Amino acid sequence: KAGVTQTPRYLIKTRGQQVTLSCSPISGHRSVSWYQQTPGQGLQFLFEYFSETQRNKGNFPGRFSGRQFSNSRSEMNVSTLELGDSALYLCASSESPRAGRNFYSYNEQFFGPGTRLTVL
Amino acid sequence: GNSVTQMEGPVTLSEEAFLTINCTYTATGYPSLFWYVQYPGEGLQLLLKATKADDKGSNKGFEATYRKETTSFHLEKGSVQVSDSAVYFCALGLLSGTYKYIFGTGTRLKVLA
Numbered sequence: 001k002a003g004v005t006q007t008p009r010y011l012i013k014t015r016g017q018q019v020t021l022s023c024s025p026i027s028g029h030r031s032v033s034w035y036q037q038t039p040g041q042g043l044q045f046l047f048e049y050f051s052e053t054q055r056n057k058g059n060f061p062g063r064f065s066g067r068q069f070s071n072s073r074s075e076m077n078v079s080t081l082e083l084g085d086s087a088l089y090l091c092a093s094s095e096s097p098r099a100g101r102n103f104y105s106y107n108e109q110f111f112g113p114g115t116r117l118t119v120l
Numbered sequence: 121g122n123s124v125t126q127m128e129g130p131v132t133l134s135e136e137a138f139l140t141i142n143c144t145y146t147a148t149g150y151p152s153l154f155w156y157v158q159y160p161g162e163g164l165q166l167l168l169k170a171t172k173a174d175d176k177g178s179n180k181g182f183e184a185t186y187r188k189e190t191t192s193f194h195l196e197k198g199s200v201q202v203s204d205s206a207v208y209f210c211a212l213g214l215l216s217g218t219y220k221y222i223f224g225t226g227t228r229l230k231v232l233a
């Protein structure tokens with residue numbers, strides 16, 4: 001199976017602009033999560049989409065938004081860019097979690113290579 | 121709340137040295153535990169996992185044991201190589217309504233020849 005792909009790999013924008021990043025999950029995976037990685041803050045969770053619905057959300061301002069399409073591909077949008085938005089944005093896909101009576105269910109995430117966003 | 125704490129880096133070792141990267145967690149319920157590795161310029165890759173107490177995850181010479189009594193999941197390797205230089209992330213996954221992941225801040229490992 002092909003892995004998670006993210007486009008573009010590198011992006012340079014200026015303050016005030018907006019940007020859209022794209023993520024194609026592994027075939028059959030319905031959950032897509034987005035993370036922001038910076039040297040100072042580490043890996044921070046942005047949001048998760050499952051079957052075209054936002055299921056979880058991190059503590060980011062409303063400038064950060066996303067969506068998921070019927071084929072599970074996802075996009076992330078950042079409006080009114082700020083210098084502090086410079087980061088590596090990672091997308092991860094997974095199958096639907098194994099819930100139910102099995103307390104020890106888990107759900108492995110598969111990460112893409114990321115999009116390096118630089119805001120000038 | 122749920123959280124993961126891992127030792128700060130960078131950790132610098134000579135080739136063939138023993139590696140330990142500490143990770144402790146706080147969680148309500150029964151989390152699964154993971155170690156991910158990120159090589160320069162790449163995304164995260166799953167290194168190993170453990171889904172219940174006393175499980176030992178292992179891969180590529182790395183090992184970690186799920187210790188419920190000490191809420192720890194320390195990563196170890198007996199003999200590191202230069203190619204192990206990377207950033208290592210400890211994470212927990214927890215089904216609480218929906219499935220959630222929480223990552224540690226990452227520990228950079230540098231192995232010198």
